[in-house]
Amino acid sequence: MLITPRSFGKYDDEPFRIMKVRGVKIVENETGSVLSERQMIDRVADVDGIIAGVDPLNEEVLKHAKNLRAIAKYGVGTDNIDLGYCKKHGIAVSITKNANRNAVADYTFALMLNVARRVTEINNGCKQGDWSKKVALDVFGKKLGVIGLGAIGRGVIHRAEGFDMQIYGYDVFHDDVFVEDNQVRFTDVETIFKECDFITLHVPLIPSTENLVNAEMLSKAKKNLVIVNAARGGIINDDDLYNALKNKQIFGAGLDVFQTKDPQHSKLLQLPNCIVGSHTAASSQGAVNSMSLRAVSNLMRDLNSSVEQEDNVAV
Incomplete structure (x- = not known):
């Protein structure tokens, strides 16, 4: 699983514990910044799930993600995700509605x-x-x-x-x-x-x-x-x-x-x-915790895990 948002799980390690219990192998964004298209392409080849921030998930990136089955947006805006491509290729896309x-x-x-x-x-x-x-x-x-x-x-x-x-x-x-x-x-x-x-x-x-x-x-x-x-x-x-x-x-x-x-x-x-501001409105500790947990729950759900949580699905 690729996790791109830099604030994900920063104030509470429960999201990581949930994934560890389920044996999820995590690939984190180690750059300290939003990933470029090239950087995303280099990271998506083997992942089956992505917790995504504002990093590009356009067709050029997604066509390299041959195993991808689900994207959990860490937030609600999906303008950085090619929803048409996802729908065509059966990639579930969810959002963390109301978390922030x-x-x-x-x-x-x-x-x-x-x-x-x-x-x-x-x-x-x-x-x-x-x-x-x-x-x-x-x-x-x-x-x-x-x-x-x-x-x-x-x-x-x-x-x-x-x-x-x-x-x-x-x-x-x-x-x-x-x-x-x-x-x-x-x-x-x-x-x-x-x-x-x-x-x-x-x-x-x-x-x-x-x-x-x-x-x-x-x-x-x-x-x-x-x-x-x-x-x-x-x-x-x-x-x-x-x-x-x-x-x-x-x-x-x-x-x-x-x-x-x-x-x-x-x-x-x-x-x-x-x-x-630096697109920082959602950057409170409470919002970060809530978005992290919801994103994990959404992704686990869409990857057919036992974790269940109702949320809006974008695709």
């Missing part, structure tokens, strides 16, 4: 507060000798638009209740009970951009959501808008967001993901009103 929902919802709200109150900017200024007052935005009682009302989006809404925020929501599915119980104004994306003070994104990266946030949509926004994306980078057009932030068309952004695969050279890093 609280961690990502926490981080999303932290980014939102950070940008609005200019926490990082003030911190950096003080450490450089600038102790001036910097006027920030209020959060309490403001309008929050949540695009994507899955587990993480709902978690953000529950946190916003403590700030007495007015909630606007959009999803391709309409859950009447949740919307009514949580007093969510269910509407479309354009209305959210026109009326909300804060917007958080919680949708998958699929053709209909790619570049969802673009120059046209940002042109409809309030000048004091704060937008947060801890979902997938391609949902926002980075160039359009850069222009909106640089020209003070909107107030600020919090990003844990980027459109480019090489974010260290992104122009967005130059802007004080853009707070960034």
